[in-house]
Amino acid sequence: MLMPKPLKYATISGGVALFGLLFGWVLFPTILKSQLKKEMALSKKTDVRKMWEKIPFALDFKVYLFNYTNYEEVQKGAIPIVKEIGPYYFEEWKEKVEVEDHDEDDTITYKKLDVFYFREDLSGPGLTGEEVIVMPHMFMVGMAVAVSRDKPVMLNVVGKALNGLFDTPKDLFLRVKALDILFRGIIINCARTEFAPKAVCTQLKKEPVSGLVFEPNNQIRFSLFGTRNNTIDPHVVTVKRGKKNVMEVGSVIAVDGNPEQTIWREHCNNYEGTDGTVFPPFLKETDRLQSFSGDLCRTFRPWYQKKTSYRGIKTNRYIANIGDLANDPELQCLCDAPDKCPPKGLMDMNKCIKAPMYASMPHFLDSDPALLENVKGLSPDVEQHGIEIDFEPITGTPMVAKQRVQFNIQLIQTDKIELFKQFPNTIAPLFWIEEGLALNKTFVNMLKHQLFIPKRVVGVLRWWMVSFGSLGVLIGIVFHFRNDIMRLAVSGDTKVTKVTPEDEQQQKDVSVIGKVEEPAKVNM
Incomplete structure (x- = not known):
């Protein structure tokens, strides 16, 4: 049918x-x-x-240096007054080299290669990189701080070494061109025959400090980023490919073949999170991201802040900070002991970069207020100095990222070295950097056409x-x-009610007001 x-x-x-x-x-x-x-x-x-x-x-790589306007007074114990100079803008090109796949455990090993190009046209107004900056001498102050921590009895020798290496300096401040301290380098003359400077140079060759390059004729070149430029990082990083489990994509599981670090205590030595260049998809607002920073030797756990958008694509913003190591159980293992943690917002970088420096947020944002009280000229602002990343949640793609960190040094005070007798013994800012990412129109359109x-x-x-x-x-x-x-x-109801003449007559006799009464009789 x-x-x-x-x-x-x-x-x-x-x-x-x-x-x-x-x-x-x-x-x-x-x-x-x-x-x-x-x-x-x-x-x-x-x-x-x-x-x-x-x-x-290219990624944005901006550097801001702090110029000390009252360095003569600081040498005598005054509170530092600083003026921020920057940004010095560099293009940063990132590449992974010597990449090898390992099918047996679904991993990849690689080394990192970074190349920097100075862009005067994108730097701060009038900045050429040839400006002379006055700042604490990182090498001299750092050496004294390191020895005072590990071998304080050797401070007298350090004083003699500084006089020999730097020709009896009159203060502990460096006067240097911006591009020299950033990339080109300054020369430290190790061609000395005196015992103290020779001993220091010998020790430096045994245990090199971050940023040092040994050149012919016993010369050492020191810079902040020169050793990173166009040089393959010797460390071999192992991450998960995510073919078997996409939620593990990019997760760091070893560096130089070691499944954990040896510089911290307890779980802080674990490699947790991705390498920071790729993240798992299907992000939810309740998810806590994890990213391992090789530069800071620790895992960061950004947290969700709010919904945002970028070039018409809906994103979720995550933020992070250095943290309060003393009061956060998860972070206390970054300290030598829970009662030896630095103030809130500071992280001791000595074990990580082999230099006695402290990491913080720029301008001591989210830090102990006492840090700001001991330095004049800083103005923390969450918009300018915070760490934030905007993710497209379905793919986990970072659309916009601004990673900011400041490096500081302690202006140590000690009676064992003449130049340090009146130093203010405070944490002083040196410089801060911003590494920025913003997907260009080409890749945003590709994401739109392939997904959205x-x-x-x-x-x-x-x-x-x-x-x-x-x-x-x-x-x-x-x-x-x-x-x-x-x-x-x-x-419906099709029945018809018939009306007879009698019924009709009865209806006529019925008043709508009431019963019709007979007329009343009137007696005459």
Whole structure:
């Protein structure tokens, strides 16, 4: 028996609505999730892998130096007054080299290569890099701080070594061109025959300090970033590819073959989180991200702040800070002991970079207020000095990132070295950096076309199919049963009440107000 056309159309419409439900809310999300798992893993020849190996555009690398305007008074114990000079803008090109896949455990090993180019046109107004900055001499002050910590009995020898290496300096401040201290380097003359300076130079060769380059004729070149420029980092990093479990993509599991560090205590030695260049997809607001920073030798755990958007793409903003090591149980293992932690907002970097410096947020943002009281000229501002990353939550792609950190040194006071007798013994800022990422229009459009446009089309299509399919079912059913519906509409009580003349007369005798009474008789 053939199905009536209206019911046939209703059945087809119902199928369309059902398909819209299944495809739009079940099949497509499943297919999308499966495809994303393949694309977001660090598999060979995928776009994510290519971008992970070599970022195809430059990152922003900005450096701000602190110039000490009252250095003569600071040498005599006064509170430092500083003026921020910057930014000095550099293009930073990042690449991973000597990349090797290991199928047996789904990992990749690599080394890092960074290249910097100075951009005078994008630096602060009028800055050329040749400006002379007056700042604490990191090498001299750092040497005294290191020895006072480990071998205080040797401070007298350090004093003699400083006089020999730096020709009896009159103070502990460095007067240096910006590009020299940042990349080109300053020369430390180790061609000395006196015992103290020779002993110090010999020790430096045995245990090199970060930023030192040994040159011919017993010369040492010192800079903040020169050793990183166009030089392959010797450390071999091992991360998960995420082919077996995409939620592990980019997770650091070893450095130089070691599954944990040896510089901190307890769980702070663990490698936790990704390498900071790739993150797992399907981020939720409640997820706590983890990123291991090789530069700071620790894991950071940014937390969700708010919803944002970038070039029309919805993003989630995560923020982070250095933390309060003394009062956070998770971070106390970054200290020698819980009662030996630095003030809030400071992290001792000595064990990490082999230099007695402290990391903080720029201008001591989110730090102990006492740090600001001991330095004049700082103005912490969360917009300018905070750490923030905007993620596209479905793919886990960082769309915009601003990672900021400041490096500080202690102006130690000690009677064992003449130049240090009146130093203010305070934590003093040296410089801070901002490493910024902002996906350009090309990659934003690629993300839109590969993910958001298909997702939006399916979103519209599924509602169209469900709506019009449901409407088609209703119309088909109504059209098929239209005769029955009409009969029901006009059907009801068909009985007719007949009115007889007698009834009509009785109705006329009935008053709408009440019963008609006889006229009253009047007696005359």
